[in-house]
Amino acid sequence: MSLAVAETPSFDTDRAEAFAARVGEILDTGAIAVMLSLGHRTGLLDLMAQLPPSTSERIAKEAALAERYVREWLAVMTTGRVVIYDPARRTYRLPPEHAASLTRAGTLGNLAVYAQYVALMGQVQERTLACFETGEGRRYEDFPDFHQMMAEDSAQTVVAPLCETLLPLAEGLPKRLGAGIAVLDAGCGRGQALLAMARRYPRSRFTGYDLGDDAIAHATAAARDTGLDNVRFAVRDLTHFDEVERYDLITSFDAVHDQRDPQDLLRRLCRALRPGGLYLMQDIGGSAHLEKNLDFPMASLLYAISCVHCTPVSIGQGGAGLGTMWGWETAEAMLAEAGFVEVTRHRLAHDPMNVWFVSRKGPSRDRAA
Ligand SMILES: C[S@@+](CC[C@H](N)C(=O)[O-])C[C@H]1O[C@@H](n2cnc3c(N)ncnc32)[C@H](O)[C@@H]1O
Structure with a gap:
């Protein structure tokens, strides 16, 4: 990422670029938080904790939700490193170590509950x-x-x-x-x-x-x-x-x-x-x-x-x-x-x-x- 900013003695370009990258991370993380809220409200996170590695079709069917939307949500969860995707089998998996803090039965408390506040802020x-x-x-x-x-x-x-x-x-x-x-x-x-x-x-x-x-x-x-x-x-x-x-x-x-x-x-x-x-x-x-x-x-x-x-x-x-x-x-x-x-x-x-x-x-x- 390069910045079209006039160099001045007091302007630290490395610092500015590092911060711009940080802003990118903030945007990405905020989006994941809103999607975690959806995963909590739809029950998808709880469901995935119970399922073996599954295709989006199976996950959507078990959740009684529209597959196209579930697949897009799974893409966010995959790029956000919440679920693990196997491209060869087209399956998604929520590891038990992640379910521990993202599900109603989670042993570390359900942090997805707090994601709802992030969604509410936008609302x-x-x-x-x-x-x-x-x-x-x-x-x-x-x-x-x-x-x-x-x-x-x-x-x-x-x-x-x-x-x-x-x-x-x-x-x-x-x-x-x-x-x-x-x-x-x-x-x-x-x-x-x-x-x-x-x-x-x-x-x-x-x-x-x-x-x-x-x-x-x-x-x-x-x-x-x-x-x-x-x-x-x-x-x-x-x-x-x-x-x-x-x-x-x-x-x-x-x-x-x-x-x-x-x-x-x-x-x-x-x-x-x-x-x-x-x-x-x-x-x-x-x-x-x-x-x-x-x-x-x-x-x-x-x-x-x-x-x-x-x-x-x-x-x-x-x-x-x-x-x-x-x-x-x-x-x-x-x-x-x-x-x-x-x-x-x-x-x-x-x-x-x-x-x-x-x-x-x-x-x-x-x-x-
Ligand atoms: C953050 S919530 C906590 C609710 C509950 N104690 C709990 O832990 O689930 C704060 C609560 O205070 C109530 N509250 C705020 N102002 C109040 C007031 N003036 N009189 C009575 N309740 C009030 C709100 O309606 C709300 O239910």
Whole structure:
């Protein structure tokens, strides 16, 4: 690749050409990410993990999809080094080592779930352009299938390890849940975490609040289907949350940074806890300082999600738009300001993008918002 750029003493041509090659890689990788999302949504990746090396005709037939499109998708997967193509037999194969991080049954977590966010960014680009031009925000409803994607995301980082790994982060918590306590999940989305806890701890009572009526309808239907009578869900805008000393445990999973006023919400959550009550919070684990995030896992993806979704939905609620990468330092300072004490911070191997805080409500002081 050559560049038609006038040579100047300060212009490093090698560096420019290396960077142009890097841009090419970025474009290629972005395209592969969108196609991974399609592979996840169509079930092609899961199917290929089960099939022996197969022709595009067989793969399409097993998937009940149009062969011409499947073949084109397989070409992306082949040039992207996701699947292996045998030109002599015209067969494609997804190696088990690749299936481990790209399928629903994958042993390393299903990273194809996150590819859906990349596809979503393209889907809402016109609206994002309007945000740049006007400074306006967005509503959750502006993001098609967001709650479904989020539920798939948190099924991996929250629900699967919840009872064995996450609840024991707070000493004695599983025992208290077994004995029977009142629990709130703030910003519960489709409510999977709460449903899992309600199933495991029948003596405890569980409440889930979320702004999204579609998410709450989904959660309510799931509770009804499972026959659980110790869990309830309600549409609630937490901006005005005003319950006092009602819960022994409050949880929020990735549901604070995109609120209108995260600091105010944390104060309200603290107020809603009984004395000695616990707050378990998962949120994005990057630093508040951009320069410290250069090597943070999937930092560019997280900042991009912030630009397209988390920042505009906060602004859309009348907030400042703190952003996805508000930083663990900001979160920790806000927890203390809200009245939480004994704040401990945890990094967990299964969830490298997030940080987990366990906090206790401090001695009573008037922190009414
Ligand atoms: C990133 S999602 C996480 C959902 C869920 N906790 C999970 O892990 O799947 C953030 C959630 O916060 C909810 N939320 C945002 N602002 C809210 C508000 N003001 N009141 C109640 N819920 C809100 C959204 O509707 C969304 O479901």
